[in-house]
Amino acid sequence: MTLLACQHDAYRRSMTAAILDVLPVDGGVEVILADTVLYPEGGGQPDDHGTLDGQPVLGLRKTDRGVAHRIAARPEGESAEVVLDWTRRLDHMQQHTAQHLISAIAADRFSADTTAFHLRDGLCDIDLSRSLSRAEADALQAAVNAEIRAARAVGAVEVAAADLDDVRCRKLPDGLTGPVRLVEIDGIDRNTCGGTHVASTAELQAVVLLPPLSHKGGCKLRYLAGGRVTDGLSAAHDRETTLSRALSCGSDQHAEAIKRMQAEGKAAARVQKALQMELSGLLGGELARSEQAHLHRDDADLGFLRGVAAAAAQRAPGRLFVLTGGTDGGAGVFMLIGPAEAVAALGPEVAMAVTGRGGGAKGRYQGKAQALDLAAVSALV
Numbered sequence: 001m002t003l004l005a006c007q008h009d010a011y012r013r014s015m016t017a018a019i020l021d022v023l024p025v026d027g028g029v030e031v032i033l034a035d036t037v038l039y040p041e042g043g044g045q046p047d048d049h050g051t052l053d054g055q056p057v058l059g060l061r062k063t064d065r066g067v068a069h070r071i072a073a074r075p076e077g078e079s080a081e082v083v084l085d086w087t088r089r090l091d092h093m094q095q096h097t098a099q100h101l102i103s104a105i106a107a108d109r110f111s112a113d114t115t116a117f118h119l120r121d122g123l124c125d126i127d128l129s130r131s132l133s134r135a136e137a138d139a140l141q142a143a144v145n146a147e148i149r150a151a152r153a154v155g156a157v158e159v160a161a162a163d164l165d166d167v168r169c170r171k172l173p174d175g176l177t178g179p180v181r182l183v184e185i186d187g188i189d190r191n192t193c194g195g196t197h198v199a200s201t202a203e204l205q206a207v208v209l210l211p212p213l214s215h216k217g218g219c220k221l222r223y224l225a226g227g228r229v230t231d232g233l234s235a236a237h238d239r240e241t242t243l244s245r246a247l248s249c250g251s252d253q254h255a256e257a258i259k260r261m262q263a264e265g266k267a268a269a270r271v272q273k274a275l276q277m278e279l280s281g282l283l284g285g286e287l288a289r290s291e292q293a294h295l296h297r298d299d300a301d302l303g304f305l306r307g308v309a310a311a312a313a314q315r316a317p318g319r320l321f322v323l324t325g326g327t328d329g330g331a332g333v334f335m336l337i338g339p340a341e342a343v344a345a346l347g348p349e350v351a352m353a354v355t356g357r358g359g360g361a362k363g364r365y366q367g368k369a370q371a372l373d374l375a376a377v378s379a380l381v
């Protein structure tokens with residue numbers, strides 16, 4: 001296993017490396033460098049971002065000869081300067097090293113083995129082989145942060161495969177032949193890993209574990225480490241302040257204020273529905289007593305029109321009524337009620353006049369309009 005500069009020294013931010021080859025690819029070239037400070041994706045850690053001779057590196061790929069750096073234009077010269085996006089890398093080193101620490105303590109103290117790890121934007125997560133209660137997760141969080149305060153050294157060593165029998169290590173791939181890179185958190189953990197890590201657990205700053213989620217017979221443990229904790233807390237405070245202003249109360253009263261608003265909303269909806277039913281009944285009665293056969297309201301939906309239609313038909317059985325709701329020239333709804341034959345004949349004509357589609361049976365026909373044309377509807381009735 002040949003280690004890259006980024007694995008020898010995770011804190012190295014730039015280097016000049018010999019160009020071994022330049023290969024044309026879609027939209028640019030791949031520059032093969034023998035060595036690099038940019039970590040290609042691997043072991044759950046995403047690839048680094050950075051520049052090659054000032055050009056943004058668009059992708060990284062391991063090859064037999066070195067690491068291919070995809071950029072837009074062919075570089076000049078026989079060597080290139082590679083510069084690392086350190087902010088992104090430090091974040092990845094913090095999240096990744098935090099995973100080592102969380103996994104080690106979860107295994108040792110809670111017999112929960114790590115089965116998967118995802119370093120994502122936002123929250124990272126670790127899949128554990130058994131579920132953890134909220135109290136256990138809190139205890140795990142406390143233990144992890146105690147080891148952060150202890151500022152334990154984190155380092156990597158290469159061990160020949162033949163010597164591995166003498167090394168206490170958490171996990172080893174089968175069929176190893178070459179030297180193996182072991183990452184060690186002093187006194188806590190020793191594990192095979194090719195990724196980049198902080199030099200001390202102190203650089204993790206803090207780890208926050210969110211309540212575990214049930215997952216595949218075990219649990220999914222979501223967490224934040226390092227700068228994501230401070231950034232996340234600042235963002236949460238900003239959201240809280242926005243909510244406090246909107247709700248006109250302190251954050252300790254947010255939940256109560258929202259529950260009260262939801263209850264008030266439900267009560268208002270019940271009152272509105274009752275009033276609409278009453279109004280539709282009154283309008284239907286008025287329509288039945290009048291000479292007119294077409295009634296329109298801008299704010300009526302199909303439910304409201306059904307109420308009007310039922311009231312009108314009850315008071316004037318045998319008459320045909322056409323009801324419309326919506327904005328003249330815009331989208332809306334329509335409904336016909338009356339003698340079955342008359343409704344069946346006129347329904348499709350009304351639908352055509354309002355650029356809509358409808359259907360029905362037994363003296364009722366209703367549908368949605370794409371472009372209400374109230375003059376055309378009135379002309380039909």
Ligand SMILES: [Zn+2]
Nearest residue numbers: 183193194195
């Ligand atoms: Zn690692």
